[in-house]
Amino acid sequence: MAIKKLGKQTVKLENPPSIVSTASIVGSKEGQGPLKDKFDIILDDDLWGEDSWEKAESKMLENAVKLAIDKGNLSPDEIDYMFGGDLLNQIISASFAARQLSIPFFGLYGACSTMTESLSLASMIIDGGYADHCIATTSSHFAAAERQFRFPLEMGSQRAPSAQWTATASGAALLSKEGDGPYITHVTTGKVIDFGIKDSNNMGAAMAPSAADTILRHFKDTGLQPKDYDLIITGDLGEVGKDLAIKLLKENNLDISSNFTDCGVEIFDIKNQDVGSGASGCGCSASVFCGHFYSLLKSGELNKILILSTGALMSPTSTLQGESIPGIAHAVAIQRRL
């Protein structure tokens, strides 16, 4: 068997799975942002006809998965595994969607790192020969997340400038053994990294060290350099976290500033949409990858990207008990042609 492990944390896929299709569904605010033409469905009403935000979130995830499968000309019963999770307690969005879809289900929790966590596992499982087709998916919903993690919207709490706006969004990617790309070629799995940030209104700062750690590890393990990618993309560091990640990497002699962006900066017009430091939430990198960057890879405007969803690992309970907020980031390398 060829060596699949590179260095400490990276895997090189021998038979890179193809991302056959993707789907993205976003809320009304996200649908007014700069990427508005990139999403499959923009909701007029963030309840989407449901009687709770939580149910609306689950419906978004379910429909994103269905649409991705449909675009790939498959049916749910042809999918071997669904890898998914979300921010809600006990990942009810993903679990209840998995019930409706009836696909064998691996539930994940990686906070906002879930999109690349699911892509990582799905691609190794396909590459290893255990599946022909897998779904990788996640979602988040501003109103459901606010009342679970911070305050009920009805309180009208003021937001700190460094705070991020949880994206109301879902993305799903259909990965297959066969297909004409783009292909997932490498997976770098993150460790939980903690720089002692305790301010839940500054998630970007909490997540930046983990993003920097996984990026450093990816280049060390593979021997690649930032210029080998057209773009390095983080999940939802926002403006504060993005700047911190660049700074942390510079301190480690790695300059990614010329080809680096963040989905949490891309999805909103930060100056004019009153979103603090940018977007966050599992659905942010999911919808921006599935809606935007995937189409740039398909069209050839991008040839090779490294994308890392980034998660802040905390609960209101851990914060109340005085814990800091560690982060985690998983990277997948994707290229248009093999």
Place this chain on the structure above:
Amino acid sequence: MAIKKLGKQTVKLENPPSIVSTASIVGSKEGQGPLKDKFDIILDDDLWGEDSWEKAESKMLENAVKLAIDKGNLSPDEIDYMFGGDLLNQIISASFAARQLSIPFFGLYGACSTMTESLSLASMIIDGGYADHCIATTSSHFAAAERQFRFPLEMGSQRAPSAQWTATASGAALLSKEGDGPYITHVTTGKVIDFGIKDSNNMGAAMAPSAADTILRHFKDTGLQPKDYDLIITGDLGEVGKDLAIKLLKENNLDISSNFTDCGVEIFDIKNQDVGSGASGCGCSASVFCGHFYSLLKSGELNKILILSTGALMSPTSTLQGESIPGIAHAVAIQRRL
């Protein structure tokens, strides 16, 4: 490449990973039960010197992982991946333990199905050549779970006879590419199954249909029969759910009653320990497998088992919003010698 997929939901591992070592840590009540001599550590005090139950749970998981790695004569930096999760919101027990351990981490949420979910993924990742050593782990804590899912203990709420007692327990298994067994040979991944149960005091009934579904699927996919296993073991159906699973399977012409047990029935002396229908919680099947059944496999008292951790997928929010409680169960087949 040989065919690894059997039927719709089962994978046959070509190079079955060895479960090199396990560790189990349980609370004081579990340490008074019939399996008291099987666990590595029994806590005198369920806070274990911490100032909250949540921190005690995370400490249990962290120490179970360390002990399993130590018994396998490895160090944490030799472990490629840790697959783990728990019942607490945002899986803080596993995430904070992963921070301390500094092992690349895939966070999972499968409710009480997490032990076999983690064993399933870890064994495919090793079999596929992506890792030499993985940890599969989970935990639960009675007091932390009660206040999160039901009522604070201080309220002294009465418990229904069908209710189950969340085990204060953690288990960790070290899986390696090489080793002298027992070996994981098959993985059958469950779907989310919902029979419409809405009573969160009857989790056994909520989970039994998913256990039955995965057991049926396993035998259909593999062509094996119940008598091919020395024992078929579910995670935490308790007495109510265990009887229901037997009944559901009989209706489908599969009789497993002669060699079937449930970790939630095994861990407590149900008649005398006032635990309702038996134990539940991720840590139940984790500690009973890692403490009890693993040693029976090592000693040769058991040669071949099928074990399914079983999860009830709900949150207090989904229940308040009128949702039913679906279940999920993942099965792994383990045998002493290849």
